[in-house]
Amino acid sequence: MMTLPSFLLLAAVMATLWIAARSWTLPAFPGRTDFVLMQLSAAWWSTAVAVESMVPAPADKLFWAEMAWMGIVCTPSLWAFFLWSYTRGELPARWRLVLVTIGLATWAVALTNDAHHLFYTAVRPINSEPGAALVYSHGLLFYAVTIYIYAFMVMSIVVTASGIHRATPAYRTHYLGFLVVMAVPWAANAGYVFGTLTLFDLDPTAFSFLLMDGVFYWLITRRRLFDLLPVARDALLDAVPDPVLVLDGDGTVVEANPAAQALAGAPAAIGRRLADLPGLSALSATADAMPIWGPAKGPGSLPGPVPLTLDCDGALRSFEVTRVPLAVGGGGREVGCLLMLRDVTHRRRAEARLEDTVRRLDLARLEAEERLVAEQEAKRALNGFLSMAAHEFKTPLAIIDGAAQLLLMDAEVKAPGMLPRLEKIRRAVRRQINILETCLADDRLNDPAFALRRDRLALPALLRAAASAQGDAAPGRRIELDLDGCPHWVVGDGPMLELCVHNLLNNALKYSPSGTPVGLRAREEAAADGPWLALSVADQGIGIPDSERNRVFDRFFRASNTGTAAGSGVGLNMVRRIAALHGGTVTVDSRLGEGSIFTLRIPLSQETLCKDGMAEMPAE
The missing domain is CATH 3.30.565.10 (Histidine kinase-like ATPase, C-terminal domain)
Known part of the structure; x- marks a missing residue:
């Protein structure tokens, strides 16, 4: 028989399933699988509670109360896993398998409660009316599972609270909303277990989880954070390929990304002074000279990158060190600094090769200029010779042409058969004269004067x-x-x-x-x-x-x-x-x-x- 609690729960279940389907179709984001599984688990839990409120027989109510344990165990743990993946990076899939295995084991134990009574020691209706809700007396395993569930709920609160501390101001209200909404199922479950808080004589935790899912989805979609995710500080530092270190006022390393720890040559760089790290001793001297622990400067007065060469396993690597002061209250007392080391080894090598190439090109240019001067001198000498030779050749050619003309006049009378040969001589002479005139003209045209x-x-x-x-x-x-x-x-x-x-x-x-x-x-x-x-x-x-x-x-x-x-x-x-x-x-x-x-x-x-x-x- 449909009741008001069952109607409200089933309506919330349908809304939750719709949110799960929508979440799965959105672009991939960290923890998406955990988020969808958490919603399905909460929907299973709430469906079991709704059916429990609808069936009239106490035995049937007890059966559906036992069926709900799969969702009861998996919902808080999947919720904690989602928050971890969402704010700190995706967890391996094997941990999700562990959660599901524990949930199935708990579910099996709950369904066999009649054999051991570890979950429920006694069950009775709250009154004599047909279909009345049941009052459960809990066994030892119930409280053990409750502690297990509360551990994940505490984990969720810690992860969210750390997100508030690490997030930028634009997202702090977003994380604060997470924290406030998460308090609802915590308070509902604690009131039900340790007190007399009920909703329509039922455990209100399932309904509060559905409510939390809806509010959480609204917070996410309102900020469009499934498309533009808040990246936690740790994940951001891990993703930076260049070494990044955070030093306190005494020069002790309080934070270092994996690239910086690998450069330090020490397995535990955090907590040690920068000068004591074997791979970064030269950085300590450079940092002291910047200076690092002086009074905080205003915006725009930060020193520029400082070149640094480090010996990394026998290979010299070049870096540019940038120092960013960390001050209290946005411009107050400086409490430390952040050092960013940009690896410019390849750029330095490329610059050295470029300088060497430019030097060799300059030498080649000077050599080419010297050869050009020599070639121009040789060309001028050649042109002078050709001009002199052309003038010298023109005189004998003119004599030959004049002699051929005299022979032609004489041959017309005495030897007509010689005329073709003499004409051939004159054509050859004229052809040579034309060539010489062309050479002389070309020489004249090449003269700048x-x-x-x-x-x-x-x-x-x-x-x-x-x-x-x-x-x-x-x-x-x-x-x-x-x-x-x-x-x-x-x-x-x-x-x-x-x-x-x-x-x-x-x-x-x-x-x-x-x-x-x-x-x-x-x-x-x-x-x-x-x-x-x-x-x-x-x-x-x-x-x-x-x-x-x-x-x-x-x-x-x-x-x-x-x-x-x-x-x-x-x-x-x-x-x-x-x-x-x-x-x-x-x-x-x-x-x-x-x-x-x-x-x-x-x-x-x-x-x-x-x-x-x-x-x-x-x-x-």
């Missing part, structure tokens, strides 16, 4: 002379001139501009097949900053690959499809540099296998000439 000449040049005559010279050097090839719209005059460096035209024509003739013409076109283009000369050389040759078009004007670069054709990769680079000196540009439009068009553009206004020698030259 080089400055452009400002000559007024007859442009059509210059272009015709260049086309004629290149045509003579390539017999059988045709150079088509288009000088419609060509400006009559241009201001610039005559030899340099003539060299540009020669290089562009020579490049077009070299890489285009015989029988195809090379076009030379000059015209004037209007622009916002004045008139410009646009000089184009077009061929129907091999063209330039798309991926190499941007590099064609780089020094010493030759396209991958040039094959065995002679060349040094200097001519087009020289054209670009001369164009830049005249304030102009050179561009290329090319299709692979179809030909190329090189266009040299320079302004016709002489104010655009480079006024600072090579200052505006593109970087090589």
Whole structure:
């Protein structure tokens, strides 16, 4: 028959089971298994008490009172284990197995009470009404189990009270709430065992545990501490990989994490003076010099880290020691200090390797600079030699060319068969002269003191002379001139501009097949900053690959499809540099296998000439 006590207990059991299910689905937290098992155990205990209040027969009431002992024994012990795991770190699972084993053993003894009467020596109804509650006379084992249960309840109070002392101010009220709520089942059970406190003529302890579970869950979820857990001081120190020591005012170690104890080289560092620890004697001297036990300083006046080297089992390790004063009353008398040792061995070694690398790089840089100076001296000497050799070669080449011309005039009458050979000699001489002119021009352009000449040049005559010279050097090839719209005059460096035209024509003739013409076109283009000369050389040759078009004007670069054709990769680079000196540009439009068009553009206004020698030259 459902009664008011049984209804309230069963309603509380359902709420407790819901809390257990919710707790199990939350993210993992220390002691979660103990917390859920404690709720299930309390629910079992309360269900047995509820059924006891519902059955009418005294024998049935006694049976359900005996059935409740599994929950009676396990609930307080699991509660204590949960608090320990929650505040100090997870306990091994084997201890939970011990608790469950003791609970099952106690339950078995309670169910066999009729054989030994160690739990209940006598049972009687409180009155003559049907279904009246029973009054139990307790045996020796009942009190022994009660002491066992009270030991865990005392453990719960001690763990929670220590949590209040160690927690930050934000969580102290949280732990205080734990402590106040825990007093409810303690008072309820003590009143029932040693007095006459009952709830509806029943033991109120089971109901008080359910109430405590609900309030506790509310405290936890209100603070979201299943997601953001309060970490006790001991667990925090244990988790710190660097050594941490707490010293009192006399220099005695009162707290040390495992890393500090391992560094100390002593199994029991706590309680000994810092100077007496074999592995930390050097730290004692450093700590005395900081100083450690002087008056407490205000915020921001703490000394910075102090370097320290310790001998750890024959290996030197580097640390940075930081001292934090511990004062009474937040700024009052200093009673000790906290020493934090940060292991910077790897960083120090890395710094040493870096310094060694920097030193070696500096030496290499100095050596490279010396070699560069020597190379520049050798280059200047080589350029001087080449310039001298080019000048020296030009004289005999001119003599050879003059002699070949005289022989040509004589051979026209006396030996016509010699004409092709003499023409071949003259082409070879002109080719060598062009190479020498290019070398001399490149040498001039590399001279920082080089400055452009400002000559007024007859442009059509210059272009015709260049086309004629290149045509003579390539017999059988045709150079088509288009000088419609060509400006009559241009201001610039005559030899340099003539060299540009020669290089562009020579490049077009070299890489285009015989029988195809090379076009030379000059015209004037209007622009916002004045008139410009646009000089184009077009061929129907091999063209330039798309991926190499941007590099064609780089020094010493030759396209991958040039094959065995002679060349040094200097001519087009020289054209670009001369164009830049005249304030102009050179561009290329090319299709692979179809030909190329090189266009040299320079302004016709002489104010655009480079006024600072090579200052505006593109970087090589």
